[in-house]
Amino acid sequence: MSAHASALNGRPVAWPAALSTAMVTLALLAGCATPPAPIVTRDRVILLPQADDSPSAVEVIAGGQRLLLDRPFASAELRNGSLAATQSDAETVRKTYGTLLAQQPARPRSFMVQFEANGSRLAPSAAPVITAMRDALAALPAAEVVITGHTDRVGSIEANDRLSLVRAETVREILVAAGLARAGITVVGRGEREPVVPTADEVAEARNRRVEIKIR
Amino acid sequence: MINRPSIVPALLVFCWLPPATAQAQTAATPVIASAAETPAGLVKRSAGTVTLLRAGLSQTAQAGVAVRTGDTLRTGPDGAVGITLSDDTLLTAGPNSELVITAYAYNPTTQEGNLLASLWRGTLSMVTGLIGKKAPEQVKVRTRTVVLGVRGTEFIVDAGEGTK
Numbered sequence: 001m002s003a004h005a006s007a008l009n010g011r012p013v014a015w016p017a018a019l020s021t022a023m024v025t026l027a028l029l030a031g032c033a034t035p036p037a038p039i040v041t042r043d044r045v046i047l048l049p050q051a052d053d054s055p056s057a058v059e060v061i062a063g064g065q066r067l068l069l070d071r072p073f074a075s076a077e078l079r080n081g082s083l084a085a086t087q088s089d090a091e092t093v094r095k096t097y098g099t100l101l102a103q104q105p106a107r108p109r110s111f112m113v114q115f116e117a118n119g120s121r122l123a124p125s126a127a128p129v130i131t132a133m134r135d136a137l138a139a140l141p142a143a144e145v146v147i148t149g150h151t152d153r154v155g156s157i158e159a160n161d162r163l164s165l166v167r168a169e170t171v172r173e174i175l176v177a178a179g180l181a182r183a184g185i186t187v188v189g190r191g192e193r194e195p196v197v198p199t200a201d202e203v204a205e206a207r208n209r210r211v212e213i214k215i216r
Numbered sequence: 217m218i219n220r221p222s223i224v225p226a227l228l229v230f231c232w233l234p235p236a237t238a239q240a241q242t243a244a245t246p247v248i249a250s251a252a253e254t255p256a257g258l259v260k261r262s263a264g265t266v267t268l269l270r271a272g273l274s275q276t277a278q279a280g281v282a283v284r285t286g287d288t289l290r291t292g293p294d295g296a297v298g299i300t301l302s303d304d305t306l307l308t309a310g311p312n313s314e315l316v317i318t319a320y321a322y323n324p325t326t327q328e329g330n331l332l333a334s335l336w337r338g339t340l341s342m343v344t345g346l347i348g349k350k351a352p353e354q355v356k357v358r359t360r361t362v363v364l365g366v367r368g369t370e371f372i373v374d375a376g377e378g379t380k
Binding site for chain 2: 042043044045046047048049050051054056057058059060061062063069076078081093097099100101102103104105106107108140141142144146148161186188189190191193214216
Protein backbone atom coordinates (compact mmCIF):
# COMPACT_ATOMS: atom_id res chain seq x y z
CA MET A 1 0.00 0.00 0.00
CA SER A 2 2.80 2.45 0.84
CA ALA A 3 4.46 1.74 -2.52
CA HIS A 4 1.22 2.53 -4.20
CA ALA A 5 0.82 5.78 -2.24
CA SER A 6 4.33 7.00 -3.02
CA ALA A 7 3.72 6.37 -6.71
CA LEU A 8 0.67 8.61 -6.50
CA ASN A 9 2.85 11.30 -5.00
CA GLY A 10 4.37 12.15 -8.35
CA ARG A 11 7.26 9.87 -9.19
CA PRO A 12 6.43 8.70 -12.73
CA VAL A 13 9.52 6.44 -12.97
CA ALA A 14 8.12 4.26 -10.18
CA TRP A 15 4.83 3.62 -11.99
CA PRO A 16 5.58 0.31 -13.65
CA ALA A 17 6.95 -1.27 -10.46
CA ALA A 18 4.17 0.16 -8.35
CA LEU A 19 1.54 -1.01 -10.79
CA SER A 20 2.80 -4.55 -10.99
CA THR A 21 3.06 -4.71 -7.20
CA ALA A 22 -0.52 -3.51 -6.96
CA MET A 23 -1.66 -6.04 -9.52
CA VAL A 24 0.07 -8.90 -7.76
CA THR A 25 -1.49 -7.76 -4.48
CA LEU A 26 -4.90 -7.57 -6.09
CA ALA A 27 -4.50 -10.98 -7.63
CA LEU A 28 -3.47 -12.45 -4.29
CA LEU A 29 -6.37 -10.71 -2.53
CA ALA A 30 -8.79 -11.93 -5.18
CA GLY A 31 -7.47 -15.44 -4.74
CA CYS A 32 -7.91 -15.24 -0.97
CA ALA A 33 -11.30 -13.56 -1.12
CA THR A 34 -13.08 -16.20 -3.23
CA PRO A 35 -14.76 -18.32 -0.54
CA PRO A 36 -14.50 -21.90 -1.91
CA ALA A 37 -11.38 -22.36 -4.00
CA PRO A 38 -12.42 -22.49 -7.66
CA ILE A 39 -12.17 -25.94 -9.21
CA VAL A 40 -8.96 -26.05 -11.17
CA THR A 41 -8.44 -28.72 -13.75
CA ARG A 42 -5.51 -30.63 -12.48
CA ASP A 43 -5.07 -33.36 -14.99
CA ARG A 44 -2.92 -36.27 -14.01
CA VAL A 45 -1.49 -39.11 -16.06
CA ILE A 46 0.08 -42.19 -14.48
CA LEU A 47 1.97 -44.82 -16.45
CA LEU A 48 1.18 -48.30 -15.15
CA PRO A 49 3.56 -51.23 -15.48
CA GLN A 50 2.81 -53.55 -18.40
CA ALA A 51 1.31 -56.91 -17.50
CA ASP A 52 4.47 -58.57 -18.87
CA ASP A 53 6.87 -55.92 -17.52
CA SER A 54 7.91 -54.92 -21.04
CA PRO A 55 8.98 -51.30 -21.46
CA SER A 56 6.34 -48.76 -22.43
CA ALA A 57 5.83 -45.03 -22.45
CA VAL A 58 3.29 -42.25 -22.68
CA GLU A 59 4.04 -38.80 -23.96
CA VAL A 60 1.99 -36.10 -22.27
CA ILE A 61 1.50 -32.86 -24.18
CA ALA A 62 -0.06 -29.76 -22.66
CA GLY A 63 0.18 -26.45 -24.45
CA GLY A 64 3.75 -26.30 -25.72
CA GLN A 65 5.11 -28.67 -23.07
CA ARG A 66 5.94 -32.34 -23.49
CA LEU A 67 6.72 -34.84 -20.80
CA LEU A 68 7.69 -38.46 -21.41
CA LEU A 69 6.60 -41.02 -18.83
CA ASP A 70 8.64 -44.19 -19.30
CA ARG A 71 9.00 -45.77 -15.86
CA PRO A 72 6.29 -47.64 -13.92
CA PHE A 73 4.11 -45.23 -11.94
CA ALA A 74 5.86 -42.20 -13.42
CA SER A 75 3.26 -39.47 -13.42
CA ALA A 76 2.58 -36.08 -14.98
CA GLU A 77 0.43 -33.44 -13.34
CA LEU A 78 -0.86 -30.24 -14.80
CA ARG A 79 -0.54 -27.54 -12.16
CA ASN A 80 -1.57 -24.01 -13.05
CA GLY A 81 -1.15 -24.78 -16.70
CA SER A 82 2.31 -26.24 -16.35
CA LEU A 83 3.31 -29.91 -16.55
CA ALA A 84 5.17 -31.34 -13.58
CA ALA A 85 6.88 -34.73 -13.41
CA THR A 86 5.83 -36.64 -10.29
CA GLN A 87 5.99 -40.23 -9.10
CA SER A 88 3.13 -42.42 -7.92
CA ASP A 89 3.22 -46.01 -6.67
CA ALA A 90 1.15 -49.19 -6.69
CA GLU A 91 -0.42 -48.55 -3.28
CA THR A 92 -1.54 -44.99 -4.10
CA VAL A 93 -2.96 -46.10 -7.44
CA ARG A 94 -4.85 -48.94 -5.78
CA LYS A 95 -6.33 -46.59 -3.18
CA THR A 96 -7.16 -43.70 -5.51
CA TYR A 97 -8.27 -45.60 -8.59
CA GLY A 98 -9.54 -48.92 -7.17
CA THR A 99 -13.16 -48.36 -8.28
CA LEU A 100 -11.95 -47.54 -11.77
CA LEU A 101 -9.58 -50.49 -12.11
CA ALA A 102 -12.15 -52.94 -10.71
CA GLN A 103 -14.26 -52.51 -13.87
CA GLN A 104 -11.42 -53.04 -16.31
CA PRO A 105 -12.46 -55.74 -18.80
CA ALA A 106 -10.62 -59.06 -18.85
CA ARG A 107 -7.56 -59.08 -21.04
CA PRO A 108 -8.09 -61.00 -24.27
CA ARG A 109 -6.80 -64.59 -24.20
CA SER A 110 -5.67 -66.59 -27.20
CA PHE A 111 -5.83 -70.31 -27.94
CA MET A 112 -4.03 -71.77 -30.95
CA VAL A 113 -5.24 -74.72 -33.01
CA GLN A 114 -3.45 -76.45 -35.89
CA PHE A 115 -4.87 -78.09 -38.97
CA GLU A 116 -4.13 -81.54 -40.29
CA ALA A 117 -1.80 -81.39 -43.28
CA ASN A 118 -3.54 -80.45 -46.52
CA GLY A 119 -6.91 -80.48 -44.90
CA SER A 120 -9.64 -78.46 -43.35
CA ARG A 121 -9.84 -80.77 -40.34
CA LEU A 122 -8.40 -79.75 -37.01
CA ALA A 123 -5.45 -81.71 -35.72
CA PRO A 124 -6.27 -84.06 -32.77
CA SER A 125 -4.24 -81.75 -30.52
CA ALA A 126 -6.98 -79.12 -30.94
CA ALA A 127 -9.60 -80.91 -28.82
CA PRO A 128 -8.17 -80.11 -25.36
CA VAL A 129 -7.38 -76.56 -26.49
CA ILE A 130 -11.02 -76.02 -27.44
CA THR A 131 -12.20 -77.47 -24.13
CA ALA A 132 -9.94 -75.05 -22.23
CA MET A 133 -11.14 -72.19 -24.41
CA ARG A 134 -14.80 -72.97 -23.70
CA ASP A 135 -14.18 -73.12 -19.95
CA ALA A 136 -12.50 -69.70 -20.03
CA LEU A 137 -15.24 -68.31 -22.28
CA ALA A 138 -17.98 -69.32 -19.85
CA ALA A 139 -16.48 -67.02 -17.20
CA LEU A 140 -16.55 -63.88 -19.37
CA PRO A 141 -19.34 -61.28 -19.32
CA ALA A 142 -20.55 -60.26 -22.83
CA ALA A 143 -18.07 -62.76 -24.23
CA GLU A 144 -16.79 -62.48 -27.78
CA VAL A 145 -14.86 -64.99 -29.83
CA VAL A 146 -12.55 -63.75 -32.59
CA ILE A 147 -11.24 -66.48 -34.86
CA THR A 148 -8.23 -65.44 -36.94
CA GLY A 149 -6.84 -67.66 -39.70
CA HIS A 150 -3.18 -67.55 -40.74
CA THR A 151 -1.30 -69.12 -43.64
CA ASP A 152 2.31 -69.77 -44.53
CA ARG A 153 3.87 -67.79 -47.37
CA VAL A 154 3.13 -70.18 -50.22
CA GLY A 155 0.84 -68.42 -52.72
CA SER A 156 -0.13 -64.79 -53.30
CA ILE A 157 -1.15 -62.37 -50.57
CA GLU A 158 -4.71 -62.29 -51.92
CA ALA A 159 -5.00 -66.08 -52.13
CA ASN A 160 -3.68 -66.39 -48.58
CA ASP A 161 -6.14 -63.76 -47.34
CA ARG A 162 -8.93 -65.92 -48.74
CA LEU A 163 -7.46 -69.18 -47.47
CA SER A 164 -6.92 -67.82 -43.97
CA LEU A 165 -10.53 -66.64 -43.86
CA VAL A 166 -11.72 -70.08 -44.99
CA ARG A 167 -9.69 -71.66 -42.17
CA ALA A 168 -11.21 -69.25 -39.65
CA GLU A 169 -14.70 -70.04 -40.97
CA THR A 170 -13.98 -73.75 -40.69
CA VAL A 171 -13.17 -73.34 -37.02
CA ARG A 172 -16.26 -71.21 -36.53
CA GLU A 173 -18.46 -73.99 -37.94
CA ILE A 174 -16.81 -76.50 -35.62
CA LEU A 175 -17.49 -74.25 -32.63
CA VAL A 176 -21.06 -73.53 -33.70
CA ALA A 177 -21.66 -77.27 -34.13
CA ALA A 178 -20.29 -77.66 -30.61
CA GLY A 179 -22.91 -75.26 -29.31
CA LEU A 180 -21.36 -71.77 -29.39
CA ALA A 181 -23.61 -68.91 -30.52
CA ARG A 182 -22.75 -67.85 -34.07
CA ALA A 183 -23.60 -64.23 -33.29
CA GLY A 184 -20.83 -64.01 -30.72
CA ILE A 185 -18.15 -65.13 -33.19
CA THR A 186 -16.16 -62.92 -35.57
CA VAL A 187 -13.92 -64.42 -38.26
CA VAL A 188 -10.80 -62.70 -39.58
CA GLY A 189 -8.40 -63.77 -42.32
CA ARG A 190 -4.98 -62.37 -41.67
CA GLY A 191 -3.29 -64.21 -44.52
CA GLU A 192 0.48 -64.53 -44.35
CA ARG A 193 1.05 -61.26 -42.48
CA GLU A 194 1.75 -62.72 -39.06
CA PRO A 195 3.87 -65.89 -39.24
CA VAL A 196 4.93 -67.47 -35.93
CA VAL A 197 8.01 -68.74 -37.77
CA PRO A 198 9.35 -66.06 -40.12
CA THR A 199 10.27 -67.48 -43.53
CA ALA A 200 11.16 -66.28 -47.00
CA ASP A 201 8.29 -65.99 -49.46
CA GLU A 202 6.91 -69.24 -50.93
CA VAL A 203 8.27 -71.39 -48.09
CA ALA A 204 5.86 -74.03 -46.77
CA GLU A 205 5.81 -73.97 -42.96
CA ALA A 206 3.22 -76.03 -41.12
CA ARG A 207 3.49 -74.01 -37.90
CA ASN A 208 2.30 -70.91 -39.74
CA ARG A 209 -0.87 -72.65 -40.99
CA ARG A 210 -2.84 -72.08 -37.87
CA VAL A 211 -5.95 -70.54 -36.42
CA GLU A 212 -6.03 -68.35 -33.33
CA ILE A 213 -9.16 -68.41 -31.20
CA LYS A 214 -9.21 -65.25 -29.12
CA ILE A 215 -11.76 -64.73 -26.39
CA ARG A 216 -12.50 -61.46 -24.63
CA MET B 217 -37.53 -5.83 -43.91
CA ILE B 218 -34.73 -4.24 -45.88
CA ASN B 219 -32.49 -7.14 -45.02
CA ARG B 220 -34.83 -9.82 -46.25
CA PRO B 221 -33.66 -10.11 -49.87
CA SER B 222 -30.09 -10.73 -48.75
CA ILE B 223 -31.11 -13.32 -46.15
CA VAL B 224 -33.16 -15.45 -48.53
CA PRO B 225 -30.27 -16.58 -50.75
CA ALA B 226 -28.27 -17.41 -47.66
CA LEU B 227 -31.10 -19.54 -46.33
CA LEU B 228 -31.49 -21.24 -49.68
CA VAL B 229 -27.85 -22.18 -49.74
CA PHE B 230 -28.15 -23.43 -46.19
CA CYS B 231 -31.25 -25.47 -47.02
CA TRP B 232 -29.73 -27.00 -50.11
CA LEU B 233 -26.83 -28.57 -48.28
CA PRO B 234 -28.48 -30.46 -45.42
CA PRO B 235 -30.31 -33.33 -47.20
CA ALA B 236 -27.14 -35.43 -47.29
CA THR B 237 -26.44 -34.70 -43.62
CA ALA B 238 -30.05 -35.33 -42.67
CA GLN B 239 -30.00 -38.67 -44.47
CA ALA B 240 -26.75 -39.65 -42.86
CA GLN B 241 -28.26 -38.80 -39.49
CA THR B 242 -31.40 -40.86 -40.03
CA ALA B 243 -29.23 -43.74 -41.15
CA ALA B 244 -27.04 -43.48 -38.08
CA THR B 245 -29.77 -42.73 -35.56
CA PRO B 246 -32.08 -45.72 -35.49
CA VAL B 247 -32.89 -47.09 -32.09
CA ILE B 248 -29.65 -47.56 -30.22
CA ALA B 249 -27.87 -50.87 -30.78
CA SER B 250 -29.53 -52.05 -33.96
CA ALA B 251 -27.34 -50.72 -36.77
CA ALA B 252 -25.70 -53.29 -39.02
CA GLU B 253 -22.28 -51.64 -39.06
CA THR B 254 -19.66 -53.37 -36.92
CA PRO B 255 -19.52 -51.65 -33.54
CA ALA B 256 -16.29 -50.17 -32.20
CA GLY B 257 -16.57 -52.30 -29.10
CA LEU B 258 -18.69 -53.83 -26.36
CA VAL B 259 -19.40 -52.90 -22.79
CA LYS B 260 -17.92 -55.76 -20.74
CA ARG B 261 -18.39 -54.56 -17.20
CA SER B 262 -20.63 -51.96 -15.69
CA ALA B 263 -21.33 -50.90 -12.11
CA GLY B 264 -23.68 -48.25 -10.74
CA THR B 265 -25.16 -45.62 -13.03
CA VAL B 266 -23.70 -45.77 -16.54
CA THR B 267 -25.39 -44.13 -19.53
CA LEU B 268 -24.54 -44.39 -23.21
CA LEU B 269 -25.53 -41.39 -25.32
CA ARG B 270 -25.82 -41.51 -29.10
CA ALA B 271 -27.43 -38.92 -31.36
CA GLY B 272 -29.59 -37.49 -28.61
CA LEU B 273 -30.75 -40.88 -27.30
CA SER B 274 -29.58 -42.47 -24.13
CA GLN B 275 -29.65 -45.96 -22.68
CA THR B 276 -28.27 -47.82 -19.73
CA ALA B 277 -24.89 -49.23 -20.65
CA GLN B 278 -24.87 -52.68 -19.12
CA ALA B 279 -22.56 -55.50 -20.21
CA GLY B 280 -23.19 -56.52 -23.82
CA VAL B 281 -24.21 -53.08 -25.11
CA ALA B 282 -22.43 -52.13 -28.36
CA VAL B 283 -20.34 -48.95 -28.42
CA ARG B 284 -19.90 -47.02 -31.68
CA THR B 285 -17.72 -44.21 -32.88
CA GLY B 286 -19.09 -40.94 -31.55
CA ASP B 287 -20.75 -42.49 -28.51
CA THR B 288 -20.51 -40.85 -25.11
CA LEU B 289 -20.36 -42.83 -21.86
CA ARG B 290 -21.36 -41.07 -18.68
CA THR B 291 -20.96 -42.51 -15.22
CA GLY B 292 -22.60 -41.37 -12.00
CA PRO B 293 -20.89 -40.96 -8.60
CA ASP B 294 -21.29 -44.74 -8.08
CA GLY B 295 -20.63 -45.69 -11.69
CA ALA B 296 -17.79 -47.28 -13.63
CA VAL B 297 -17.72 -49.00 -17.01
CA GLY B 298 -15.27 -51.20 -18.89
CA ILE B 299 -15.26 -51.46 -22.70
CA THR B 300 -13.24 -53.70 -25.00
CA LEU B 301 -12.74 -52.26 -28.48
CA SER B 302 -12.42 -54.53 -31.53
CA ASP B 303 -8.62 -54.15 -31.60
CA ASP B 304 -8.43 -55.35 -27.95
CA THR B 305 -8.00 -51.86 -26.49
CA LEU B 306 -9.45 -51.80 -22.98
CA LEU B 307 -11.05 -48.51 -21.92
CA THR B 308 -12.39 -48.17 -18.39
CA ALA B 309 -14.09 -45.04 -17.07
CA GLY B 310 -14.36 -44.45 -13.33
CA PRO B 311 -17.00 -42.58 -11.30
CA ASN B 312 -18.25 -39.14 -12.42
CA SER B 313 -16.72 -39.51 -15.84
CA GLU B 314 -17.57 -38.51 -19.36
CA LEU B 315 -15.74 -40.44 -22.06
CA VAL B 316 -16.27 -40.00 -25.80
CA ILE B 317 -15.07 -42.39 -28.50
CA THR B 318 -14.34 -39.43 -30.76
CA ALA B 319 -12.72 -41.40 -33.58
CA TYR B 320 -12.25 -45.10 -34.12
CA ALA B 321 -11.47 -47.27 -37.11
CA TYR B 322 -9.95 -50.73 -37.22
CA ASN B 323 -9.24 -53.18 -40.01
CA PRO B 324 -8.78 -56.65 -38.46
CA THR B 325 -7.02 -58.06 -41.52
CA THR B 326 -4.27 -55.42 -41.65
CA GLN B 327 -4.59 -54.37 -37.99
CA GLU B 328 -4.46 -50.74 -39.13
CA GLY B 329 -6.71 -48.11 -37.64
CA ASN B 330 -6.89 -45.15 -35.34
CA LEU B 331 -8.37 -44.20 -32.00
CA LEU B 332 -9.08 -40.87 -30.33
CA ALA B 333 -10.70 -41.05 -26.90
CA SER B 334 -11.77 -37.83 -25.18
CA LEU B 335 -12.05 -37.79 -21.41
CA TRP B 336 -14.04 -34.65 -20.62
CA ARG B 337 -14.17 -35.38 -16.91
CA GLY B 338 -13.41 -38.12 -14.45
CA THR B 339 -10.94 -40.94 -14.79
CA LEU B 340 -9.89 -43.32 -17.55
CA SER B 341 -7.72 -46.38 -17.43
CA MET B 342 -6.47 -47.63 -20.76
CA VAL B 343 -4.70 -50.72 -22.00
CA THR B 344 -3.75 -50.20 -25.62
CA GLY B 345 -4.57 -52.86 -28.19
CA LEU B 346 -3.46 -53.96 -31.63
CA ILE B 347 -3.64 -50.52 -33.28
CA GLY B 348 -1.28 -49.18 -30.64
CA LYS B 349 1.06 -52.12 -31.12
CA LYS B 350 1.33 -51.57 -34.86
CA ALA B 351 1.09 -47.79 -35.09
CA PRO B 352 1.27 -46.08 -31.67
CA GLU B 353 1.03 -42.63 -33.26
CA GLN B 354 -2.53 -43.54 -34.32
CA VAL B 355 -3.69 -43.79 -30.70
CA LYS B 356 -4.49 -40.60 -28.81
CA VAL B 357 -6.25 -39.70 -25.60
CA ARG B 358 -7.13 -36.15 -24.73
CA THR B 359 -8.65 -34.19 -21.91
CA ARG B 360 -9.58 -30.52 -22.10
CA THR B 361 -6.00 -29.57 -21.43
CA VAL B 362 -3.76 -32.52 -22.17
CA VAL B 363 -3.08 -34.75 -25.16
CA LEU B 364 -1.47 -38.15 -24.69
CA GLY B 365 0.64 -39.98 -27.20
CA VAL B 366 0.84 -43.65 -26.40
CA ARG B 367 3.57 -46.19 -26.98
CA GLY B 368 2.17 -49.60 -26.22
CA THR B 369 0.96 -49.00 -22.75
CA GLU B 370 -1.24 -49.13 -19.73
CA PHE B 371 -1.99 -45.90 -17.96
CA ILE B 372 -4.50 -43.85 -16.00
CA VAL B 373 -5.74 -40.40 -16.96
CA ASP B 374 -7.45 -38.25 -14.33
CA ALA B 375 -9.24 -35.20 -15.71
CA GLY B 376 -10.68 -34.23 -12.33
CA GLU B 377 -13.97 -32.34 -12.43
CA GLY B 378 -13.21 -31.26 -15.94
CA THR B 379 -14.04 -27.59 -15.27
CA LYS B 380 -11.53 -24.97 -16.21
